[in-house]
Amino acid sequence: MANPKTPPPIIGKAGRYTVFLTPKQSPPQTAPLQTPSPKPLSPRTPIPEAKPSPPVQPPPLQFETPKNTMSSSHFGFFWSAIAKVQHVHSSVDEYLADLFGLNQSKYQWALNEYYETNATKEGATA
Numbered sequence: 001m002a003n004p005k006t007p008p009p010i011i012g013k014a015g016r017y018t019v020f021l022t023p024k025q026s027p028p029q030t031a032p033l034q035t036p037s038p039k040p041l042s043p044r045t046p047i048p049e050a051k052p053s054p055p056v057q058p059p060p061l062q063f064e065t066p067k068n069t070m071s072s073s074h075f076g077f078f079w080s081a082i083a084k085v086q087h088v089h090s091s092v093d094e095y096l097a098d099l100f101g102l103n104q105s106k107y108q109w110a111l112n113e114y115y116e117t118n119a120t121k122e123g124a125t126a
Contacts, residue, residue, distance in 0.1 A: 006022075007022075007023045009021060009022045009023075010022075010023060011111065011114065016103075017105065018105045018108070018111055
């Protein structure tokens with residue numbers, strides 16, 4: 001019996017990232033087995049319909065911050081100042097990663113080579 005061939009990976013985008021998706025291997029096509037029905041269905045017997053399941057949705061994002069009851073004390077003042085500094089630090093950190101290219105695809109050279117070879121193949125066949 002012949003070995004089924006694994007389909008090639010698909011290159012896709014997830015946000016600003018490039019990802020490789022490996023499709024599932026399709027089972028070999030076989031003829032369905034014909035089994036005799038023990039009891040024929042009468043036209044009056046209703047066939048139960050399968051209800052489609054609702055799509056799975058992630059929970060909504062929560063942008064509200066809890067009310068700070070410590071803001072009147074000295075500890076609350078420093079706590080909120082530290083929280084603001086951490087927020088600014090994370091924003092600057094993401095900006096610098098974009099600036100220096102630290103969040104780009106590790107295998108971008110492979111993607112570029114793949115696109116170049118496909119472009120030359122399409123140009124040669126056209």
